[in-house]
Amino acid sequence: ESDPELAITYCRCNVVNESMDTTLYVSGTKAKDIIHNGYELAANFGVDIPGPSPVVKKSFTPKNGFRAFASTASDWLFFLETAHTKRCQIIPETLAAYRQHAGNIGKKRFLYIKDYIESFKFITREYADDQKFILSAKKGLRRYLLGTFYAASIEGNLSAKENTLKEYKENIGVDVMYFQMKLAKKLPLATFMKILKPIIKRFV
Secondary structure, eight states, rough: OTTTEEEEEEEEEEOOOTSSSSSEEEEEESGOOOOHHHHHHHSSSSTTSSSSEEEEOOSSSSSSSGGGGGGGHHHHHHHHHTTTTSSEEEEEEEEEEEEEEETTTTGGGGOOOHHHHHHHHHHHTTTTOHHHHHHHHHHHHHHHHHHHHHHHHTTHHHHHHHHHHHHHHHTTTTTTTHHHHHTTTTOOOOHHHHHHHHOOOHTO
């Protein structure tokens, strides 16, 4: 209440393995994880949300709540709309844990690209008067698609790589990373890891 413009507060998080006996890494410690407003949230986190359990200020949440048209992306869109022109703040302590397992929705990222594309298109329509917000969301979508291409390459999923490349061209455009991915589409994994992994990981 002391900060009327604060929309979202979040904390660092222990990401643990399925048996919960090993910490894989601690989220919220990289430079990109420290955000101060909705624009940085949209651009820096890709389609991730800030921590596993962010606290939001109810008065800033969208009037219609979660957007049902994009079920798997509705939380991302909810937090973007909540933060929009407001402030965000991290609590620099590890106060939560997230368990990784085979059923995590992140393991199925190839199946719900369309939801994030539709969410981005929604932002371009509904926030047409805020080009900074649109560009920030586009940067976040770009980060997501690069990460999806990277994951598809690790799995050797050619159809997912082709679909991601198609969506990247249609929604982000033809840039240096597009040509890098196009060239890498049929590379053997070892070659991909050596040449393109460092490049793509810069943006993911």
